[in-house]
Amino acid sequence: MGKRMKTVKIIFMCCMFLCLMIGEVCAYVMPLEQILQKVRKRFATLNTLIIEQATHVIQSRDPLRERVFREKVWLKTPRYERTMEMAAPRLPKAGASAPKTIALSQNEEVKAEKLPVQTIRQTNPDAAYRWLLMANPKGEISAFLSQLGIQIWDLGYDRCEGVVAYRVGARDRKGPKLLVDKKRFFPLLLSYMLPGDPEGRLVTVHFRDYRKNDAGWYPYEIEYALEDAPIEVYHILNLTANAPIQTSFSERKIERSAPPPGPPVNQGKPDDERLKKIMRNLEKKYQ
16 A cells, blocks of 8 residues: 555656646747747838828727827838828718717717817827837847837736737736737737836837738737826728828828818718728727
8 A cells, every 4th residue: 555655646746747847848938039020020011101090089988988080190111200180071960861970869969069169189199109010120129129118038928818928028017018929929019108208107009900911911900098198099991001101200280171071971981981880889899
């Protein structure tokens, strides 16, 4: 009986040792530059981008209160960016045959009619997160992450919305970091200290809905959250890669043009229809 127990203990210890060895192998994290090199390849061909997006400024999620704008973004490596608010599409008046993008109660409709003319909204001046998604010279991404306050020597695993990811940066949930999809090497999350902000506020950006175009991959939904500020969600309506850009990048100002005449109820631009669909989906999502 004693010999049998001794044999069982030996087998048990061997199993524990094997489990520890397997755990060490499974916990192996790819070196930093190898991770970033694979990320860089995803966007290596994107030298210029012209983006038309629907920007949702979310004041609250329950109930959903938001303002929606259309914006155009020009990006050109290295580090040239400009964002301009576009004239909002004039939607048809609500009627028996006209679809509504967001259902309002009678009291809310009355309040909306009494609101003053909408003040000009300043576009988001922070474009740091966008440069991760464009062509970068070899070795530049690691220096760029360091400039954003990310501890690039701290590597590990994490999860982002259920997806296993490589973590570059702090283990702390609120610390600056980059999370990269372990299988596809897409950036999933980037958090960093807002450059030039005297309060040192943290920015957290989620990248979702990656789609492939002629020039490569790009996230068609980007959520931008700055501490003590409304969340902004950008839904891409149209993306043009590597087209010549003649727009001046020396100024950042909002240019508005007069709203175009409203289209008939049964006609409209495809982008307008897509914008309405996005708004309806968001209304359902946050109800």
